[in-house]
Amino acid sequence: MTQTITALYDNRQDAQNALSKLVAAGIPESSVRLVQGREGSTAQSTGVYDHTRDEGGFWGSLKDLFLPEEDRYSYSEGLNRGGTMLTVSADDSKIRTVADILEQTNAVNLDERESSWRQEGWSGYTAGATGAEAAGGIPATGASAGTTGLHAAGGASSTGSYATGVSDVTGAAHDAQVGSRETIPIVEERLNVGKRVTEQGRVRLRSYAVETPVNEQVSLREETVHVDRQRVDRPVTAADEALFAEKTIEATERVEEAVVSKDARVVEEVGLRKDATQHTETITDKVRRTEVEVEDERGNVTRTGTGGTTTDKR
Incomplete structure (x- = not known):
């Protein structure tokens, strides 16, 4: 169509x-x-x-x-x-x-x-x-x-x-002339x-970014080195003779720091889908038509229209 x-x-x-x-x-x-x-x-x-x-x-x-x-x-x-x-x-x-x-x-x-x-x-x-x-x-x-x-x-x-x-x-009735042909259209x-x-309306999708504050708690470990002094008073033993040699000891402090990283994930998809349906609607109206009625003195009445011709005898 x-x-x-x-x-x-x-x-x-x-x-x-x-x-x-x-x-x-x-x-x-x-x-x-x-x-x-x-x-x-x-x-x-x-x-x-x-x-x-x-x-x-x-x-x-x-x-x-x-x-x-x-x-x-x-x-x-x-x-x-x-x-x-x-x-x-x-x-x-x-x-x-x-x-x-x-x-x-x-x-x-x-x-x-x-x-x-x-x-x-x-x-x-x-x-x-x-x-x-x-x-x-x-x-x-x-x-x-x-x-x-x-x-x-x-x-x-x-x-x-x-x-x-x-x-x-429309028009007034009058006698037809001899040899002429006059018509009334049907x-x-x-x-x-x-x-x-x-x-009927539109649907529009628009994406945009928004920021939302996020709070997270993490436990961090810290190490601390202290120098301790303790007074003693005892005789030097044979083993202590080696203490007069040079000697070094050390300790390292370590702490944990928070490391932040972000990754993006697709969590949902939003789209548009259009469906079409059909329905049948009945239209009701009126139409007109003309009919022509022919009367003659012989007693016949003829009705002519788009539906056909009928003749009644009086």
Whole structure:
């Protein structure tokens, strides 16, 4: 299965750097697309992009990416402010690698950037609004639809394909002209569910050295030499005659000193291990379809829709 990840960069150099790293990681360059934003503008400049005027063609350039409406408004605003958008199509086995590269190359955290834009007066996407209202130019009614980035090196999102809404056909009844053919289109909505990658938090390991005082007791032995004098008074014997010869005796003092040495031992290992699990989530929504009812004066009522055609006789 192939997924598409989209990221926004403040400048083209970071986007080009991400492109180089993606190609080095084995992503074909043909699977990577860069969309350059407005020249001479910056991502921090204020102003609201009106997609109804489509200055610069940003809204149209994102049409074939099948982005959700709220993301399309956000990326259009980022391009209008001078950013560069990068999209990558990759297999599921490469998606994690792609997301890591985008985070490491200064991809914009779309949540934080949208919050900053709103403080400047940008209201973001509003469900149910049309034209400049939905793009943030005029406050509109309806439920507000938020969007999140990857980002985190947030800002990256993966999307599938998304269907457009149903176009209603209205008008007053009138007689068909002879030889002419008038039609009422039968339209149905299809629900397409995509996926996006979001950050849930980081775990970082950092090693550093600390010093702890240590006390150890050791018993040391000391030797001391003393000169003893003892007065005696006895006659000299024949054996004592040899005492008049020269004689030397000596004794050496010895003491024990503490000798300190240290050795380092590995006592524990701390590492990071990342597991991935999958779960199935059921998405519940409603889709619309149109049906055409044909009545004629012969008493037949024909109902035609995407589910087939039925005819009732009156």
